[in-house]
Amino acid sequence: MHITAKVDYAVRTLIELAAAGPSPSKAEFLAQSQTIPHKFLEAVLADLRRGGLVNSRRGPDGGYWLARPAEDITIADVIRTVEGPLASVRGERPEDVDYGGPAAKLQDVWIAVRVNLRAVLENVSLADVATGQLPGFLGALTSDPGAWERRTRPATSVDEGAARG
Amino acid sequence: MHITAKVDYAVRTLIELAAAGPSPSKAEFLAQSQTIPHKFLEAVLADLRRGGLVNSRRGPDGGYWLARPAEDITIADVIRTVEGPLASVRGERPEDVDYGGPAAKLQDVWIAVRVNLRAVLENVSLADVATGQLPGFLGALTSDPGAWERRTRPATSVDEGAARG
DNA sequence: CGTTTTCATACTCGAGTGGTAGGAATTCGG
DNA sequence: CCGAATTCCTACCACTCGAGTATGAAAACG
Numbered sequence: 001m002h003i004t005a006k007v008d009y010a011v012r013t014l015i016e017l018a019a020a021g022p023s024p025s026k027a028e029f030l031a032q033s034q035t036i037p038h039k040f041l042e043a044v045l046a047d048l049r050r051g052g053l054v055n056s057r058r059g060p061d062g063g064y065w066l067a068r069p070a071e072d073i074t075i076a077d078v079i080r081t082v083e084g085p086l087a088s089v090r091g092e093r094p095e096d097v098d099y100g101g102p103a104a105k106l107q108d109v110w111i112a113v114r115v116n117l118r119a120v121l122e123n124v125s126l127a128d129v130a131t132g133q134l135p136g137f138l139g140a141l142t143s144d145p146g147a148w149e150r151r152t153r154p155a156t157s158v159d160e161g162a163a164r165g
Numbered sequence: 166m167h168i169t170a171k172v173d174y175a176v177r178t179l180i181e182l183a184a185a186g187p188s189p190s191k192a193e194f195l196a197q198s199q200t201i202p203h204k205f206l207e208a209v210l211a212d213l214r215r216g217g218l219v220n221s222r223r224g225p226d227g228g229y230w231l232a233r234p235a236e237d238i239t240i241a242d243v244i245r246t247v248e249g250p251l252a253s254v255r256g257e258r259p260e261d262v263d264y265g266g267p268a269a270k271l272q273d274v275w276i277a278v279r280v281n282l283r284a285v286l287e288n289v290s291l292a293d294v295a296t297g298q299l300p301g302f303l304g305a306l307t308s309d310p311g312a313w314e315r316r317t318r319p320a321t322s323v324d325e326g327a328a329r330g
Numbered sequence: 331c332g333t334t335t336t337c338a339t340a341c342t343c344g345a346g347t348g349g350t351a352g353g354a355a356t357t358c359g360g
Numbered sequence: 361c362c363g364a365a366t367t368c369c370t371a372c373c374a375c376t377c378g379a380g381t382a383t384g385a386a387a388a389c390g
Contacts, residue, residue, distance in 0.1 A: 001168075089173055090169070112303050115312045129271050134273060141276075150260065
């Protein structure tokens, strides 16, 4: 459950392009405004172009711009473009795993995880973030004070009592 | 957004232990019943023991058993024990990232992702899976036919369902 | 004692992550 | 056409992680 630098950079760069409008933005400018290594960003932009999310032009006055309206590109689109499927279990898609014995129902848990990932990532667009006007359901999720708290697993006071290794 | 073999093995093994009850199960038996490489499973079990989720005993009649009731161990507990935080962005926790310019609100998206991950993973116990009696909200998430479909194309936001009330 | 099992350490081997370097191809203004 | 700007392409690098193997020591039993 890790969001890689590549995904993070890609999303932030596209948000910057959403805010920049239809005129081309140079990679060097994007790199500096989001604090991304310039040559690494070039590789990310190449993926985004091959994925059809941005267009580009070379030369002076060259640069990158969104290939589709910012309202029509979701965070899920970006992740799928630069990294692949939203959720996978040991390299397989959740609907393809097959468990035996008492673990059979575990597949449903992974499916539910993907449903909840999609519920957020497929319903937030670049425009939503760039304008700062996030959809209502998103505010409902983040307004819970517990949402911003780090949560560590319960400390077990049992493990010193019983058979110690 | 990848569930590693280690996590998958750990969860399935603990479900098997939940089904086995209080008597010790041998690593070799667990490995065969869930089709996990035996020596690899031993390393996973060592993490689980150090994390306080299982106890162990050596020798004949030795083996592993749950250190706590199966109802009190959630899937989130298992992931945090063998892998660390549920969700991270470039190695940092979502509440620690800091974005500038139009990407500022992106942090809220990552927070919401974590909220929805927690909504599933902190509310399903080993006992729930082992008995096959998953909590009601889980069934609600997986009963949607779209939940089991693979999705590669841009998604039109038709239904936003946050998790569990 | 010997057998069974956990436990610890070390190792391999490939893939992925996060970059960097150098230069070719294109687009522009003049 | 010239030259500058900028994208684009290929390759490379260091490091970590994922997944798994091998060997043997330590404990629990009878």
